[in-house]
Amino acid sequence: MAAAYLTWRRFVVVNAVLLAALLTSILLASLIGSIHVDLARALQSGIPNNTDRVILFETRLPRVLLAAIVGGALATAGVALQGLLRNPLAEPHLIGVSGGAALGAVIAVILGGRTVFTETSLLPLAAAAGALSSMGIIYRLALVHGRLQPYVLLLAGVVYNAFAGALILCVNAIADFYQAQGILFWLMGNLATQSYALVLTIGLYTAAGTGWLLLQTRQLNVLSLGDEGALQLGVAVDRTRRATFLGASLLVGAVVSVSGMIGFVGLIVPHVMRLTLGADHRLLLPASLLGGAIFLIWADTVARTALGVVEIPVGVVTALCGGPFFVYLLKREGRKAFGL
Amino acid sequence: MDSDRPLEAHHLRFHYSEAAVVDDVSFSLARGEMLGILGPNGSGKSTLLRLLSGVLAPASGEVRAHGRPLTSYSRRQLGQAIAVVPQDTVIEFPFSVTEVVLMGRSPHLGGFAFEGDRDVEVAHQAMRRTGVLDLAHRSIHELSGGERQRVILARALAQEASIMLLDEPGAFLDIRHTVEIYDLLQDLQREGRSIITVLHDLNLAALYCDRVALLKEGRLFRLGTPAEVITYEALTKVYETEVYVDTNDITGAVNVLPLSRPYRERLRRS
Numbered sequence: 001m002a003a004a005y006l007t008w009r010r011f012v013v014v015n016a017v018l019l020a021a022l023l024t025s026i027l028l029a030s031l032i033g034s035i036h037v038d039l040a041r042a043l044q045s046g047i048p049n050n051t052d053r054v055i056l057f058e059t060r061l062p063r064v065l066l067a068a069i070v071g072g073a074l075a076t077a078g079v080a081l082q083g084l085l086r087n088p089l090a091e092p093h094l095i096g097v098s099g100g101a102a103l104g105a106v107i108a109v110i111l112g113g114r115t116v117f118t119e120t121s122l123l124p125l126a127a128a129a130g131a132l133s134s135m136g137i138i139y140r141l142a143l144v145h146g147r148l149q150p151y152v153l154l155l156a157g158v159v160y161n162a163f164a165g166a167l168i169l170c171v172n173a174i175a176d177f178y179q180a181q182g183i184l185f186w187l188m189g190n191l192a193t194q195s196y197a198l199v200l201t202i203g204l205y206t207a208a209g210t211g212w213l214l215l216q217t218r219q220l221n222v223l224s225l226g227d228e229g230a231l232q233l234g235v236a237v238d239r240t241r242r243a244t245f246l247g248a249s250l251l252v253g254a255v256v257s258v259s260g261m262i263g264f265v266g267l268i269v270p271h272v273m274r275l276t277l278g279a280d281h282r283l284l285l286p287a288s289l290l291g292g293a294i295f296l297i298w299a300d301t302v303a304r305t306a307l308g309v310v311e312i313p314v315g316v317v318t319a320l321c322g323g324p325f326f327v328y329l330l331k332r333e334g335r336k337a338f339g340l
Numbered sequence: 341m342d343s344d345r346p347l348e349a350h351h352l353r354f355h356y357s358e359a360a361v362v363d364d365v366s367f368s369l370a371r372g373e374m375l376g377i378l379g380p381n382g383s384g385k386s387t388l389l390r391l392l393s394g395v396l397a398p399a400s401g402e403v404r405a406h407g408r409p410l411t412s413y414s415r416r417q418l419g420q421a422i423a424v425v426p427q428d429t430v431i432e433f434p435f436s437v438t439e440v441v442l443m444g445r446s447p448h449l450g451g452f453a454f455e456g457d458r459d460v461e462v463a464h465q466a467m468r469r470t471g472v473l474d475l476a477h478r479s480i481h482e483l484s485g486g487e488r489q490r491v492i493l494a495r496a497l498a499q500e501a502s503i504m505l506l507d508e509p510g511a512f513l514d515i516r517h518t519v520e521i522y523d524l525l526q527d528l529q530r531e532g533r534s535i536i537t538v539l540h541d542l543n544l545a546a547l548y549c550d551r552v553a554l555l556k557e558g559r560l561f562r563l564g565t566p567a568e569v570i571t572y573e574a575l576t577k578v579y580e581t582e583v584y585v586d587t588n589d590i591t592g593a594v595n596v597l598p599l600s601r602p603y604r605e606r607l608r609r610s
Contacts, residue, residue, distance in 0.1 A: 004438040004476045008454050086432040215452050221439070222446050224431050228395050233499070234419030234447035279433035282452065 006280045014283060018290035025294045026068060029301045030060040034309055058194055063304075064297055065199045067191045067314070070259045071269075071296025073206040073251040075288040078266025079273075080213045080248045083220035083281050084241060087150045088271065089329060092252045093263035095157030096138050097131045099164035101249075101256035104130020106168050106183060110175055124205050128253025134160055135245050189262040189315025191300050198258060205254035210289055213247040216240055217281035224279075262296070262315045264322020269295050271329065346371055346503050346534040347422075351401035352391055354384075361387045362398070363558040369503075374525065374535045376545040378569075379555030380579050385538045386507055388555070392536065393424045393505050405503060419447025422503045423496035427511040429488070434479045437491050441467055444498030459498075466497035470524060486517035493521065497528075504528070506537040510544070522548045546570050546594040554578055570594045582607045 031037050035055060042052035074092060081090040081097070092098045108126030138160055142153035168187070172180045193199065219240040223230045227237050255262075269292040273284055296314070299321070303314040348368040354361050362384045369375050377385050390396040392403055394410045403410045405421050413421065423444070431440065444466070445459040455463075467473040470490040480488065489509060496504060506525070510518030518541075526548060529535055539545045545552050546566040554561045554569050556578045562569045572585040575596065582604040584597040599607065 004436050005442055005460070006439070006454065011454070083433075088432070218446070218449065218452055221435070222443050224433050224435065225429060225443065228390075229424075229426065229429065231395055231415065232393055232419060232422070232424045233443060234414075234416035236415055274433065278439070279435045280439060282454070 006278070006283050011283055011286075014277060015286050015290065018287055018294070022068065022290050022293050022297075025297045026061075026064050029064045029067075029297045030056055032301055033060060033305060062193050062196055062199050063191055063300070066193050066202065066258070067296045067300040068293035069199065069203050069206050070191065070255040070262065071265050071299075072289040072293035073202075073209065073255045074262065074265040075269035075292025075295070076206075076210050076213060076285055077248040077251040078292075079270045079281065079285050079288045080216070080220070080244050080251075081266070082270060083217075083223065083284075084244045084248075085148065085150070085153060086224055086226075087153070088274070089150075089154065089267070089326075091264065091267040092131075092248070093161075093261065093266065094326075095153060096134050096160030096164065097157075097249070097252050098256055098261055098263070099161035100134020101127040101131035101253045102187065102261055103134075103164040103167055104128070104253065105257045106171050109183070110171055110179065123257040124202065124250075124254035126253075127257035128250045131252045131256070132245065132249035134164065135249060139245075186260040188313040189260040189318075191259055191296075191314055192311075193258075202254050202258050206251060209247050209251040209254065210285070212250070213244065214282075214285055216244050216247065217285050220244065220281040221279075260315065262318055264318045264325065265292055265296055265299075267329070268318075268322055268325050271325075344371055345369070345404075346406055347392065347536070348404040349388075349392065349401070350404070352388070352398045352403065353400045354387055354391055354396060354398050360558050362391060364401075365555075365558075365560050366401075367553060367560065367563055369534050369536060370550075371534055372529055372532050373550045374529045374537065374548060376549035376552040376566075377536065377538045377555065378540075378542060378545055378552050379561075383555040383578075384558040385555055387558075389424075389505055389507050389536070389538055393422055394418050395424075416447045416450075419499060419501070421501055422505060423499040423501040425489075425492055425496045425504065425506040425509050427508045428485070429492050431480050434481050437467070437472060437475045437478050437480060437483070438463060440480050440491055441472075441494045441498050444495040447499060462500060463494070463498045466494040467491075469497060470494040485512050486514070489513060489517070489521065493524070502533055504533055504535045506535065508538050508540060510541070518544070542570055542575070542596040543593070546596070547591060566594055570596060 031039060037056050037060070038052045041047070041050065042056040044050070077092050081092065081095065082088055105123055105127040108123055138153060138156045141156040142149050144152060168183070172183050175183065219235045222233050222235045223237065223240065225233070230237050270284065270288045273287045273291050277283055277287055299317045300314045303312045303317045306312060345368050350366055352362050352365045365388060377388060379385050387396065391398050394403070394413070405413065410418065441463045442455050442459060445455055445463065448459065449455065464473065467476065470493050472487065472490050472494055475483065475487060475491070480491065483491065493509070509521050513521065522544060525535055525537070549566060551564060552566050552569045553563045554574060561578055562574055570585070572583065575583050575585065582599055584599055586595045588595045
């Protein structure tokens with residue numbers, strides 16, 4: 001049952017349990033795949049042509065780690081945006097932020113004359129800039145007479161996503177064949193990587209964004225009383241809003257630049273966490289980081305094993321879970337969330 | 341620090357577009373006083389309250405709290421000095437009652453912090469005062485309107501501010517819950533808190549307020565004791581309708597009753 005309020009003790013215990021579950025998931029998911037891996041053999045050094053070791057450390061583990069980071073970042077961005085917009089249906093994908101990030105990344109790739117989306121540490125910043133500008137536009141559109149209109153926000157997000165998608169396809173048509181192929185494959189959402197450097201880069205961006213957002217969480221709690229209520233309780237509302245937009249954009253930009261469009265993680269995970277742990281953002285944010293990491297690890301495990309040798313894009317798996325979940329949420333809280 | 345005058349308004353003026361919404365309003369609130377703000381719809385009551393709380397900045401004039409201009413306070417200092425209770429509060433996420441009341445401690449906390457033992461103690465005391473302690477674990481979404489308003493009042497108490505501003509705290513409550521809120525405000529007032537409340541109900545104002553300010557089109561039409569301000573003559577001018585004014589036999593306070601059209605016309609002819 002939900003506790004009356006959040007204490008340090010509860011904060012530490014819940015996060016420790018989730019962290020243990022995450023580490024277990026990383027280990028188990030690394031062992032699951034089309035080829036069996038013998039963990040004991042993989043851990044032994046000095047065996048020549050140790051295929052178990054190669055598969056575990058050069059194929060599976062980097063991919064599982066990337067899934068954890070991407071899932072954690074998307075869920076964290078979801079919590080932050082929901083708190084900021086006071087809307088449980090806000091999600092980076094749904095409100096057009098991912099679309100903006102993807103557009104930013106594609107433009108950067110074309111301008112930079114690159115064919116791949118990996119191996120560059122500045123690409124996440126271009127995607128973050130795309131995410132931030134889309135967020136600014138959508139937020140402005142949703143302000144009617146100085147008040148945030150939830151349904152206008154979601155509608156503007158859907159329209160912006162479609163618009164950004166069209167622009168991406170335009171750019172794609174102009175791009176050369178190899179670039180175009182790369183863009184399409186990336187857009188569907190993919191976590192395959194063998195690069196620990198990439199994992200580390202995206203990990204650092206995610207850590208920075210999450211730490212920054214964690215500093216805003218107490219203010220996000222008070223913000224649920226409304227702008228005026230929060231102001232009267234000493235919260236610098238504008239500063240909190242800008243800081244949260246910035247942090248969420250950084251997270252979404254970083255993960256979209258490497259893994260394309262993976263939807264619904266930012267919707268499903270925060271909602272489940274809120275149901276089980278309560279509404280306090282100070283706990284909800286780190287718990288969603290860990291929960292999102294666990295969720296995407298297993299979604300990606302399904303994506304790469306369900307059909308045997310053929311891989312399904314992980315974005316397809318999350319959308320297949322997320323679509324019905326969104327409908328369920330809409331039935332449950334649609335009236336409230338849309339301000340009807 | 342001039343604690344005899346917790347809150348002062350000096351020639352406050354405010355306008356949204358062209359027309360003034362608050363026009364040259366001046367008054368001062370005494371320590372331990374309950375001041376009611378009355379006036380028809382659109383007379384600037386809520387805007388005046390927002391100017392006093394520092395959420396809106398006046399176009400000209402100045403608000404002083406404890407002798408210091410509001411503009412010299414930081415947001416957090418303001419939250420420690422002034423507590424505001426709105427008509428109704430919609431909270432999107434399923435916070436528990438205790439969590440909502442603890443939000444009142446926000447001006448006393450910085451950055452990413454957890455509430456300490458003293459914060460929890462203050463919140464529990466506030467919940468005991470407003471009778472919501474046994475709702476502590478409940479989600480704010482499960483409460484009735486009356487319970488929710490008492491939770492919001494507890495949140496305001498947890499701020500430990502000596503000035504309280506209320507915008508029709510009984511707007512959505514039935515008669516019993518309304519008088520319970522005002523009884524509690526009266527207790528707080530006797531303990532030295534200074535209170536300004538916006539009201540629509542003239543009888544409540546007459547019953548509970550030490551002084552009332554009657555607004556008409558943004559201007560202070562009259563300021564004084566309820567008996568001085570709530571008169572047939574003043575009300576007909578400000579509300580532009582006929583009402584029946586009497587004295588309550590039990591309380592000795594002024595009583596105001598509405599009249600239907602035939603009686604208003606009869607009164608106007610006489």
